[in-house]
Amino acid sequence: xxxxxxxESGQPEMRSDMTxxxxxxxxxxxHGVSTVxxxxxxxxxxxxxxxxxxxxxxxxxxxxxxxxxxxxxxxxKATGEIGVCIATSGPGATNLVTGLADAMMDNVPLLAITxxxxxxxxxxxxxxxxxxxxxxxPITKHNYVVTDPDMLPTIIAEAIRxxxxxxxxxxxxxxxxxxxxxxxxxxxxxxxxxxEPVAPRPEALEAALALLxxxxxxxxMVGGGxxxxxxxxxxxxxxxxxxxxxxxxxxxAFPASDPLWLGMPGMHGSVAAxxxxxxxxxxxxxxxxxxxxxxxxxxxxxxxxxxxxxDLDAAEIGKIVRAHLPVKSDAALAAVAMTADAVPFDLPxxxxxxxxxxxxxxxxxxxxxxxxxxxxxxxxxxDDILTxxxxxxxxxxxxxxxxxxxxxxxxxxxLGTMGFGFPAGLGAAMAxxxxxxxxxxGDGGFQMTAQELATLxxxxxxxxxxxxxxxxxxxxxxxxxxxxxxxxxxxxxxxxSNPDFIKLADAYNIRGWRADNSADLESAIDAWLAHDGSALxxxxxxxxxxxxxxxxxxAALYEMIESEPxxxxxxxAGK
Amino acid sequence: MTAPIxxxxxxxxxxxxxxxxxxxxxxxxxxxxxxxxxxxxxxxxPGVSRMTFVVSGDRGVVEQAMKQLDKLHDVIKIIDHSLxxxxxxxxxxxxxxxxxxxxxxEVRQMAEDFRARIVDVGRHALTFEVTGDEGKITAFTEQxxxxxxxxxxxxxxxxxxxxxxxxxxxxxxxxxxxxxxEPVIPTAPREEKAREVNNLF
Ligand SMILES: Cc1ncc(C[n+]2csc(CCOP(=O)(O)OP(=O)(O)O)c2C)c(N)n1
Numbered sequence: 001x002x003x004x005x006x007x008e009s010g011q012p013e014m015r016s017d018m019t020x021x022x023x024x025x026x027x028x029x030x031h032g033v034s035t036v037x038x039x040x041x042x043x044x045x046x047x048x049x050x051x052x053x054x055x056x057x058x059x060x061x062x063x064x065x066x067x068x069x070x071x072x073x074x075x076x077k078a079t080g081e082i083g084v085c086i087a088t089s090g091p092g093a094t095n096l097v098t099g100l101a102d103a104m105m106d107n108v109p110l111l112a113i114t115x116x117x118x119x120x121x122x123x124x125x126x127x128x129x130x131x132x133x134x135x136x137x138p139i140t141k142h143n144y145v146v147t148d149p150d151m152l153p154t155i156i157a158e159a160i161r162x163x164x165x166x167x168x169x170x171x172x173x174x175x176x177x178x179x180x181x182x183x184x185x186x187x188x189x190x191x192x193x194x195x196e197p198v199a200p201r202p203e204a205l206e207a208a209l210a211l212l213x214x215x216x217x218x219x220x221m222v223g224g225g226x227x228x229x230x231x232x233x234x235x236x237x238x239x240x241x242x243x244x245x246x247x248x249x250x251x252x253a254f255p256a257s258d259p260l261w262l263g264m265p266g267m268h269g270s271v272a273a274x275x276x277x278x279x280x281x282x283x284x285x286x287x288x289x290x291x292x293x294x295x296x297x298x299x300x301x302x303x304x305x306x307x308x309x310x311d312l313d314a315a316e317i318g319k320i321v322r323a324h325l326p327v328k329s330d331a332a333l334a335a336v337a338m339t340a341d342a343v344p345f346d347l348p349x350x351x352x353x354x355x356x357x358x359x360x361x362x363x364x365x366x367x368x369x370x371x372x373x374x375x376x377x378x379x380x381x382x383d384d385i386l387t388x389x390x391x392x393x394x395x396x397x398x399x400x401x402x403x404x405x406x407x408x409x410x411x412x413x414x415l416g417t418m419g420f421g422f423p424a425g426l427g428a429a430m431a432x433x434x435x436x437x438x439x440x441x442g443d444g445g446f447q448m449t450a451q452e453l454a455t456l457x458x459x460x461x462x463x464x465x466x467x468x469x470x471x472x473x474x475x476x477x478x479x480x481x482x483x484x485x486x487x488x489x490x491x492x493x494x495x496x497s498n499p500d501f502i503k504l505a506d507a508y509n510i511r512g513w514r515a516d517n518s519a520d521l522e523s524a525i526d527a528w529l530a531h532d533g534s535a536l537x538x539x540x541x542x543x544x545x546x547x548x549x550x551x552x553x554x555a556a557l558y559e560m561i562e563s564e565p566x567x568x569x570x571x572x573a574g575k
Numbered sequence: 576m577t578a579p580i581x582x583x584x585x586x587x588x589x590x591x592x593x594x595x596x597x598x599x600x601x602x603x604x605x606x607x608x609x610x611x612x613x614x615x616x617x618x619x620x621p622g623v624s625r626m627t628f629v630v631s632g633d634r635g636v637v638e639q640a641m642k643q644l645d646k647l648h649d650v651i652k653i654i655d656h657s658l659x660x661x662x663x664x665x666x667x668x669x670x671x672x673x674x675x676x677x678x679x680x681e682v683r684q685m686a687e688d689f690r691a692r693i694v695d696v697g698r699h700a701l702t703f704e705v706t707g708d709e710g711k712i713t714a715f716t717e718q719x720x721x722x723x724x725x726x727x728x729x730x731x732x733x734x735x736x737x738x739x740x741x742x743x744x745x746x747x748x749x750x751x752x753x754x755x756x757e758p759v760i761p762t763a764p765r766e767e768k769a770r771e772v773n774n775l776f
Contacts, residue, residue, distance in 0.1 A: 137598060138605050142648040145593070162648055315642035318635065
């Protein structure tokens, strides 16, 4: 835990000898960036040297650039503010690629800074040169190579503006080493003002409201683009009394305790949500993009509904699903405008139908992954953050956790990035040291970024509670093999070679608990949460359970399998 | 018989930045839009280039392409030529074989009818410059084909809106949203495309 950073060695008063690298830190500081996640290397060394002059910016040294960028994503997803990560050229930069693609898909405001070889060496296949702007062109909102040191602050300010504006996303700024070292003679740049949100056009709104009024089976679908408009959308839903569905990315944007809430739609959505969509006559979508995991067979998605699609990004409207009434707007502004003259629905038949669906598709209470996740997430308080990795445990957590507030549920939705959960939870924990940052991961995905246990220890991060649901398999792939590949369990067994997760944590000075049944789990959770400091909980569960309800690939939402088919016990295959 | 896939003419004003062309073509490639031609040049405004694309696909695909383009930081605005009257031109160089003096006379005569200029004279070939719209150029090459076309190069179509820019609000250079992209008309769904999405992990 000894923190030997170079931060004492630089003298703030020496900032007057401005270099490109110092101008970078000065600009970040002026933008209120308090924490960055990174990993040094040759081509970024001047930036790391200049860091010592800027103690107001805290640098978190990860153990892998992927860990650093997911941590920056976790920070950004929890706070809504920009996350910043830094890497060196070549391999450092390419290690950021997964995180950039993830942030692009899930609209995470992110600034990635990479070093590169000196300008005169660019394009010569110099040591550790990689064309990172070329590589990341389709997975960033925009990217830059800084060729003029004096432009650095202007570019950083613009990059931050782009990352945060409209649909947020990642922006990469590649800085050649000699630009970092150059004497800086330019002007420092002040932050851009937040752009005015896009207001809905009155005609579009009027038409939308007129259509909504005709509804007899209305449904509201709230997506990830609503995380910043939770209050306004909740008021809208309540004023109209519209049954509300939150997508995987929208969880928390509408409070789960509200009787209007129907759960999550899609492949592992609730019976109520999927049937409500299929039967609805008017569907209002806020800030969502009708991902194929949400729609099932697109042709039969909401077959009876007129769709009002409200989104900031015109390109999303009509991209997958026909929008009968497209409204291009900021979600909050549209919600407010649509709340003013609300006439609450009173539709007893529709309500009775929904209430019936709500009782279906319950998870088993017998011991297994679902029960384990249920017990663990039950301990979350409304302000706590839940982060997951990708797989069965992720879908179970999405189905079973109950969120009352936005930005408390951090998951990799669009890209489905294994290895995301733990470092993202770590980043969120640093942003909000006062809450519990719970991470649920599979035994597979946790091992993709497990090295960040060292980061917990190094910075004495005390509020990360990691729960590994250990089913000895790449569970989600196993489930598909069971259902769609006639149980040919090809390359999914981990149980013969998983580490002892408790010992692994211990090796990093982190306490761990293990449980393999419901009663033990309860007491293990008590100890795990009560422990003063970050801790790990391994829950050993049977491996044959699947996640249900499930809409098979290519099926319509209403063709979902509601619960796990009864199984004839089989011999352990695939080991 | 399936209906021919229609062509759409779209122009874009873009920042003259490194890789702007790569960004745009990568977007087209990644999303599977079909560019038939693309031409780029500088404009009267320093730092601003103009591109004209011919995109083939149904209206829904082209609208999607325009909206995706409009999101790129380097794209200043998109001009959908189907919304306004426009002029378009393409320049083509065509090298035609002339096997004997008889053919030479015939080829020259025909070229004159098209107002094609001779830009190079060889012993066995004449190179013509033809300017015009799509129809004229197709007609010209068809007429020349029997003689033997040795080489052609086309600039791709370029287009400008008719009338004075000053009274067309969408033609004033600005950094904001492009006009005409507000999705007020129900846009055609891309169900066919979407249905093909593989359900892999
Ligand atoms: C980086 C990456 N590689 C592969 C996959 C494909 N994949 C999706 S879920 C899954 C299994 C995850 O297994 P585990 O982490 O043990 O979680 P479980 O499903 O068992 O809960 C895999 C391999 C992925 N999503 N991300």
